[in-house]
Amino acid sequence: MKLALSAFKHEIPRTDPRLLPEGHAQAARNVDLERGTVQAIRGLQTAQGLPRVSSPTTLYRYPHGNGGAGFWLVWGSGKRVSVTRSPLANDQWERVYWTGDGFPKMAAIDQATAGSPPYPSHYHRLGLPEPEGRLRLSEPDNRDVNDLPATALDTAYAVTLVSAYGEEGPPVFSDSTIVRWDDVDGAPAGGGVVVELPSVPSGPYRIKTKRLYRVESGGVFQFVAELSPSATTYTDLTASERLGAELPSTEWQMPDAGMMGLTDMPNGILAGFFGNTLCFSEAYYPHAWPVGYQLAMPDDIVGIASVAAGLIVLTKGKPQLITGTSPSAMAQMELDIHQQCVSARSIVDMGEYAIYASPDGLVAAGGRSAEVITANVFTKSQWADLNPESIHAYRYDGRYLAFFDGGCFVFTPGEGLVFHDIAATGGYYDLADDSLYLLQGERIAIWRHGEPMTYRWRSKIYEVPPGGASFSCAKVIARRYPVTLRLFADGAKVLDHDVQDARMFRLPSGYSLCRDWEIEVEGLHEINSVQVATSPAELT
Template sequence: MTGSRVRIENFAGMVPKRSNRLLGNSQAREANNARLSSGEIRGFRDWSALHNFNDSAIQKAYRLPDPGSPGGFLWVGFTSPLITLFPGPLLNDAYDRYYKFGDGRPQYNTLERLRNGDPYYWLGVPAPVLPGALAAAGGAALDEERYYVYTLVSEYGEEGQPSIPVTDTGKEDGTWTLSGMDASVPNPAEQPITHKNIYRTVAGFTTSEFFFVAQIPLAQDSYADSVGSDIVARNNILASGSWAEPPVDIEGAVVMPNGFFLAWSGRDIHFSETYRPHAWPAAYDLSTQYKIIGAGVFGQSAGIVTSGHPYFATGTAPENTTLTKNNSAEPGLSPLSIVPLPYGVLYASQNGLTLMSAKGVTSATSGIITKDEWLNNYSPETLVAAQYEEQYLGFFTENQGIAINPSEPQESFIQFDAFNRIDMVQTDEQTGELYVIRAGVVYLWDDPAQQRVAYKWRSKTFYFAKPCNMGAAVVDMEPLADIIEDLETVVAEARAYNTERIKTRLQPIATAAMGSSYVEPMPPPFDEIPQNRMSIGGSPLLDLSQLMARNSDVRFTVYVDGEVVFSEQVSDKKMFKLPSGFKNDIWEFEVSGRRTIFSITVAETARGLADV
């Protein structure tokens, strides 16, 4: 900027940490509801409803691909925002199993059962209670000592830990009867156990190797084995010796890239076997010094957020995963603030947004916002966040939020204040779409088919070398023809609202005090449309002509030494005059509306505009 002229383009976001006067010419003192990645000011698109659970308590939702459901999707909802539902890691799983964490004991279900409304099963297969008894009889060959065990098997082929081994000595070609086995399980409704697998040792091999003998129904409590050792020795060896059930107090989980779960409870980290979500060997467990808040995955690592120092869990398999404590004390303030992104994991700490990446632990916002501003203005302990494109997008109250993109300085930091009553935001990992959940309804964020939401962008404070009068301005914006469809949508929604409002019967007595406002309850979806603030005798209906003007024009506001001296609607990119008769050296400029802004040019005279 030179002289008494200003041209603002290549618009950027906010940097609250810096003084308004020291911001770059394209940076914002205030940027609300604005998309800035292109360098232009654009409004986000409004939401569109995807699914209504008809249950206002729902705070988490998943859309599962399902050819058997209307529209090809099955919606599953939960009342706790901490619950996560993962598709099974096994490719082409014949049962389409889904695994649920964050609601007490880990559970799972099949797509068919979910579609039918059937309850979840407990995750894991129990070890047998009874060891059984072994007796050898008959035969003419040499004596040998054998050990037998058996395992429980679910209807989905999942196998648990073996029973305590039992032993006897008898003839190799005799009949060995294993009796007294479990014929039922303690919780048949929660654990669908249908069969037992029987294993035994074979002479000439170590006693720690148990070979498969036979599979029998759960209800059968004995089995007579007369199969020759030469045949048994060619069978599979017992693999489930350490396949324990998952701990019942698991608080959350993530899926690692190579097909195993990483879960946590308290300070402990647990792992499932690769591609066997029901099996959780205790030997894989690791521990942190601090309580675990949550985790996110990037690359071959998981960033473990704790109430103290963060940790990295890195490995290609559960048995070789290592845990590394970082030296930075960056405790997590909100489990719902943890968001995995392509370049790492972001979460809310006391110092701002902390980034865990291949480079270690760094602050993603240290150059944007101070610790005091972060803690006092953005309530990070209540932050719920998700990934949208490459942005970190979060809300800390029902209608106030932020968006940050550490990898794109242009967007830096923007705020949201145009959305109402947000309960939860989450990313659909199968589509990349962002969902907003409010009162049991799932909405698609930034739907391209919807009208743009009104933005506001206010410039830095421009200090001129000497007082001047900025007398002319041009706001270059998208042509009106480009937003005709948006205007038609606005008018259609307003007409539908007016029709419904006319049909709504008034309450017998309006109890609003003189000078205040009274809002008549409206049925969905019209409860989402802001109602008029009207004077006595005014109309309760939306004024279509005013709506057209408000949605097609851009309001341009000029501040001089902090006071508004001009605020008018601008409908095109023609030059317009600003107030005269005064001079000052402190100026700011603001645009608000729905039309895309390309640039703002301000000068003392109309001729000066051409020189900028």
């Protein structure tokens, strides 16, 4: 009789060790099973050249500039920040946007990285406010007519603020109309209008100009003039035929001061949320967040993820799927699963779907459905022991890598789990250099860039009829040696042997009446197979 292992697989904690499928493990620690062999994973390596921040909690690397090294942005003090780059192609200012650090913020990369690190060192508030005060209209001093000319029109005005980046905010409208006419042949003098301009509110906005618009006889507001932000009055003598572009920003409000979870979507749209309200920016105008685009969820939002099927919204109730290509016409669908999200940082975009931690296990939500994908992996009590509220997770090599209070696990859908003896308080996956950066107190380290870690892999329990387990010899095929082989019989360790080469070696006698047998390997070198047999002739 022979016990042979040549395809090493993952843990399935829910299944009794006697009932595990062939090749699956009771324990798989610090192992890489991608090749079907047992390999040691590499540990962490301290990252060099990153800025020092006391107790960092969020990392982000802007991939361009700085001699090809990019720029690191770091936040501490417990801030959980969501960062995204400008949705504009070839953005001349290379802007970065973020939420989770007070009110929503933005900065051009040269502004965010001005001076010495840590960065960001400077910022502006995301969005532009309305001008402050009233917009008043009056007749010019030279108007003195009793009969208005035939070209006289009722007009109203609007003023917006424009940033140094060309962003335009919502308007303030005049609270009355006034008659004006063009200065043409035969028209009396005084056809212009004196506009008393509102002021610029204080705040980190980087306002560059005021922009004046005019509407005539029920038409649309059209551009009149670009004015200094300090201008207080303007006399409008612009002829009707010389009016410019239509006012675009009537509904372009600032994002709510409490908005968080900033996420980029296709078609130049950004999304965020506060409370139970989901928000969308105007397409390719990340400073503009119309209230009319907001959607109310049945429950408070925990986090969001943009996947191939749309935007997955995870709440304190059922998840929601938001679909659409225009922020003004988004459709909302509730996914039929009673699994709330218990940790915003557990939400990971896996491409076709998002995975998140729920009270009963990991849930995959995407398309038009959602399901608990660890239902056959964990019991409810095993899952609760991991403290799912503490999970923060990342997509790495197509797998779900989750850190919890006490360690971490890698979940591969359809295969199972591997646990690693590594702890972290946060992290950032850098797509540009395919590296996962982890936070460990004051240390920032790179996942799987360090020295190999000692692995441990234990087989299922093999039940052998008493008297049939006269195992006398064993062989371990490895890439390098030494490796350690352990045998357990009826729960007791009967062998702990340092294997030095691929030759057969003898096993201790006296255990032929034992029923339950387990095989465990430990080491740093890759193992291809393990054989335990009753006679040397059975070994290959």
